[in-house]
Amino acid sequence: MSETAIRIRELTKTYGSHRAVAGLDLDVHTGEVFALLGPNGAGKTTTVEILEGFRDRDGGEVSVLGTDPHGAGRAWRDRIGIVLQTSGGLDLLTPREALRSTARCYATPRDVDEVIEATGLGAKADDRITGLSGGQRRRLDVALGIVGRPELLFLDEPTTGFDPQARRDFWELIRGLAQGGTTILLTTHYLDEAEHLADRVGVIAGGRLLALDTPAALGGRQSQEATVSWEEDGTRRSVRTGTPTTEVASLAARFGGEVPELTVTRPSLEDTYLGLIAPHVTTERQEVPA
Amino acid sequence: MNTLALGVDRTTVELKMYSREKEAVFFSFLFPILLLLLFSVIFSSQFEDSARTGMTAARYFLPGMVAAGVILTSFQTMAMSVAAERDDGTLKRLRATPMPPAAYFLGKVGLVVCTSLVQVVLLLLVARLAFDVPLPDTGGRWLLFAGVFSLGVFGGTVLGIAYSSLASSRSIGAVVIGPQLVLQFISGVYIAFTDVPQWLQQVASVFPLKWIAQGMRAVFLPDGLASAEMAGSWEPGRVLLVLAGWAVAGLVLCLTTFTWFKRGTV
Incomplete structure (x- = not known):
């Protein structure tokens, strides 16, 4: 089995004058859960539908399980599974x-x-x-x-409209599949979903890949400053620091044990994501006349 | 599984879905039978002479109801179900599996063959048992029946699948039923074809329903009535030729226009 389940090079797709996908490069490894994130109109669905063989591309190379999905036959369909966004019939x-x-x-x-x-x-x-x-x-x-026992499963916004418990149960199901060796390409709007399920996350906007990393490291999250906050004299105090452990240790020493209402937070995946896509969302809004 | 086996499997799935859709069963499957019952009762007074002429209301309307049944179970069922399946994503879902496209079409053909056969048998049984309508007594008439019926059903199926692309599932009901109702009125299904003005007869002659109805009259009515036809005879050869032409045209249209995806989504 190849190491790469999906290989995309310089993929382009244009609708009229709108470049939905503008030179996308991406690899999804065999056996991983890969989450594709991006605002509406980022080119997610177009990309996924090209990978599924539902849509033709204008340019670039695409290989899914070693085969070009364009015009791929039954033998190829036999190895993939598709969970569509809209579910009817x-x-x-x-x-x-x-x-x-x-x-x-x-x-x-x-x-x-x-x-x-x-x-x-x-x-x-x-x-x-x-x-x-x-x-x-x-x-x-x-x-x-x-x-159909697919080697590769496409999951397009699987939990939209779920209640929290249903989402947790659903995640368990997906994790089980991933542990069984199924490669999964997930598109979602829920950042916590990507964080829970994905080995790696790709953020696309404007038809291009903006960032690609593990959920924990995306957009330099690991190296960003953490916020340490606690309760003192009836007010909430907080400090932004690159060395939260030291900060907490010194607080503990000062309080002589427990620090009241202590929290240490880093920017959430959602904060990082919104920061990444912010410039693109703005340009898009400027381009489209109201 | 091979394509044929999958086609058989699709047929059973289609039959299950069809039989569970009560409205479809009523308005396409039982409708011609109900109309035959209704017409036979309503128009019985116009056939008081039946002892002498051998013509009863049921016998007179049976060919039209058989023709209507063919169109309803093939054309109407296909146009409406394929439009609905395209809109609700069923077709896209099927396209995502390794099912060969031919298996889907075989399933549709299987559905139409089963439903229209059962329907026509029921129609003939009701006509024979309830109204004493004589059934064809020569092999030639049954052969013509088989030809008109199978060409009509096949043509209706492929034309219905092609027609489904014209509208969304929301509007397909009106887009199918409206024109079809008009055709039924001008093609000699509800109203004797001889009572239709000549220019409307010519309009009707463009479409297959008129020819199915004419073919069925040739099968079920006494030869003495042939002189009342447009051409003064049943024209069985021409009937088969026109229906074959429509069947081929329908197949070509179906193959060239069919899409698995909802309009504007791919």
Whole structure:
């Protein structure tokens, strides 16, 4: 198996005069969970749809599992799984029926009952899909995406509209898949989702890659100053420092033990992300007349 | 699995979905049967002479109802279901799997073949058992029936799939049912074709429904009525030729215009 699941070089795609993807370079390694982040209109969906073989590119090279997705055949589709952003149709079937029929299209499908179990659809497996909740419906989408035992799974904004518990459960499911060796390309608007799931994060805006790193290190987060704050004489005090451990130690010494209401925070992934995309979001707004 | 086996599997899935959609079952599958019952009751007084002429309201309207059934189960069902499946993402979802496109179309054809066959058998049974309508007694008539029926069903299926690209699922109902209703009125389904003004007859002659209805009249009506046709005969050869032409044109249209994706999304 190749080390690189997805390889993108100088990818371009233009709609009319709008350059949706403007020379994108990106590698996704085999076995990793890669999150693609970016504001609306950044070129995320276009890029992913080119990778899925749904859309043609204007220029550049793309290789997905060693094959150019443009015009790739059944053998290639057999190795990938796609969880689409919009999820509709199938209303008149039951999850079991939809999964069985989908599984038959693949050469080495997973066992349908196992997939139902793994996605927590057991109680609803024989009910009409119309009656599923949003979260259950999304689980079914994932079930349909993985029933073919894909090497590479595309997950497009999988948890939009989930309640917090449903999102946590969903993340567990995705982590399980990743541990089983599935390469996952995730697009999401939720920074905490990327932080929880992704091995690496790529931020794109204006059709280009702005940053690429682990969630913890993205945009130099690790080296940025931390904020240490605590409660003293009834007021909140805080200090920004490059050496938070020393700061906390000296505070502990001063208080003779516990520091009241102590917190140490670094800029969140969301802060870093918003900082990264800020210039691009502004230019875009200036370009588009109201 | 190979394409044929997947096509059979798609057919069972399509049949399941179809039978669970109560409105579709009613308005495409049972509708012609209900109309035959209704027309036979409403117009029975106009056929008081039936003992002498052998013509009853049910016998008179049966060919039109068979033709309407062909169009409803093939054209209408396909146009509406494919438009809905394109809009709700079912087609894109299928495209994401290694299912060969042919399997999808085989499933649609399988659905239409099953539903239209069962429908026509029910129609004929109702006509025969409830209204004593004589069924064709020569092999030639049954052969013509098979030809008109299969060309009509095939043509309706491919034309329906092609037609589905004309509208979104929101508007497809009106876009399909409106023109189809007009065609049914001017093609000799609800109103005797001879009662339709000549210029409208000519308009109707452009479309396949008129030819399906004419072919079915040739199958089910006594030969004495052939003189009432536009050409003064049933023209079975011409009927088959026109329907074959539409079937080929429909297939070409279907193959050249079909898209898995909703308009404006790719």
